[in-house]
Amino acid sequence: MSRKILQTFCRLSRKSMDAVSQKSICTSSRLAAAKILDGVAIAKDMKDEVKAEIEGFVAEGRRPPNLCVIQVGEDPASKAYVTNKIKACKYTGITSEKIVLPVETTEEHLLSLIKEKSDSDEVDGLLVQLPVPKHITERKVCNAVHPSKDVDGFNIINIGKFCSDQKSFVPATPAGVMEILRRSGIETFGKNAVVCGRSKNVGMPLAMLLHADGVYETKAGDATTTICHRYTPPEQLKLFTKTADILVVAVGIPGLITADMVKEGVAVIDIGINRVKDEKTGKMKLVGDVDFEGVSKVAGHITPVPGGVGPITVAMLMKNTLTAYKKEITFE
Numbered sequence: 001m002s003r004k005i006l007q008t009f010c011r012l013s014r015k016s017m018d019a020v021s022q023k024s025i026c027t028s029s030r031l032a033a034a035k036i037l038d039g040v041a042i043a044k045d046m047k048d049e050v051k052a053e054i055e056g057f058v059a060e061g062r063r064p065p066n067l068c069v070i071q072v073g074e075d076p077a078s079k080a081y082v083t084n085k086i087k088a089c090k091y092t093g094i095t096s097e098k099i100v101l102p103v104e105t106t107e108e109h110l111l112s113l114i115k116e117k118s119d120s121d122e123v124d125g126l127l128v129q130l131p132v133p134k135h136i137t138e139r140k141v142c143n144a145v146h147p148s149k150d151v152d153g154f155n156i157i158n159i160g161k162f163c164s165d166q167k168s169f170v171p172a173t174p175a176g177v178m179e180i181l182r183r184s185g186i187e188t189f190g191k192n193a194v195v196c197g198r199s200k201n202v203g204m205p206l207a208m209l210l211h212a213d214g215v216y217e218t219k220a221g222d223a224t225t226t227i228c229h230r231y232t233p234p235e236q237l238k239l240f241t242k243t244a245d246i247l248v249v250a251v252g253i254p255g256l257i258t259a260d261m262v263k264e265g266v267a268v269i270d271i272g273i274n275r276v277k278d279e280k281t282g283k284m285k286l287v288g289d290v291d292f293e294g295v296s297k298v299a300g301h302i303t304p305v306p307g308g309v310g311p312i313t314v315a316m317l318m319k320n321t322l323t324a325y326k327k328e329i330t331f332e
């Protein structure tokens, strides 16, 4: 046998032996389907913890925490999200006020309402559901919410603190993703994380949480973190996603991530929310950015859509509202 053939043979037999030993050792995730990270169950655990703590405060004679949610216009998706938030308030024992303003509300009127609620001793958490109508400047709205009540973490003071590794209100979706990883025992320290999407409310803060130094107040993940975005050439996107031990996708393109783009055993967190028509039934359905069927055969862990990150976002908002109530973060 020539040297070359022998080498090839050895390599092949080594590979097949690995496959055999892996199969016999690894009975669950790897070679079988990915473990589905149940967002509804994790969110329930988180809400139950908040609920128990609130019951304690109320038993001591304190008023429960309060959340004020302002919605401008009647966007159907916003309505659904706000409904979920109010429902979670009821479940956890947070009192809530939902204020729906007409779509033609002036910026001046909205800003004065935000100021009124920011000044009210009855309100602990305050948020304006985004997006706001085009004639209103989103940045002004976010900055009008007092930092100590800014449970969305969208005020520039909270963004500044957060980016300086200080304790702050952190946006619920990225904070929720870290919570999924933590509660599912998925290590970030020294791992490769790839974040697809660089939005100010999700991709950017999530990349911060994954890459920054865990010794500081934000308790970040110490992962080697790559950010991909709309100008990452498609053929390069795959090179990056293939390196990921943790792959987070928040882009808004159904089916963007396919099985050939991921490494075996990767933890996939799908933040996409896309309403598409079901080919079989003709009805509208919710899907993420990940080809769930294909990728779940290769991944070690994967979040579904719906029932993944969405419910955890809502649960994290409850946690942030409790934090605001306890005045755990100081703003001087």
Ligand SMILES: Nc1nc(=O)c2c([nH]1)NC[C@@H]1CN(c3ccc(C(=O)N[C@@H](CCC(=O)O)C(=O)O)cc3)C=[N+]21
Binding pocket: 080, 081, 084, 127, 128, 129, 130, 131, 152, 172, 173, 273, 286, 305, 306, 307, 308, 309, 310, 311, 313, 314
């Ligand atoms: N000021 C502000 N704060 C936000 O936190 C905020 C926002 N604006 N604007 C929009 C995004 C998106 N977001 C979601 C909340 C709940 C679900 C959720 O409950 N999703 C369910 C399905 C809901 C459905 O059926 O549409 C699930 O994934 O299972 C999703 C997304 C919060 N956001």
Ligand SMILES: [Mg+2]
Binding pocket: 171, 172, 173, 201, 313
């Ligand atoms: Mg969000």
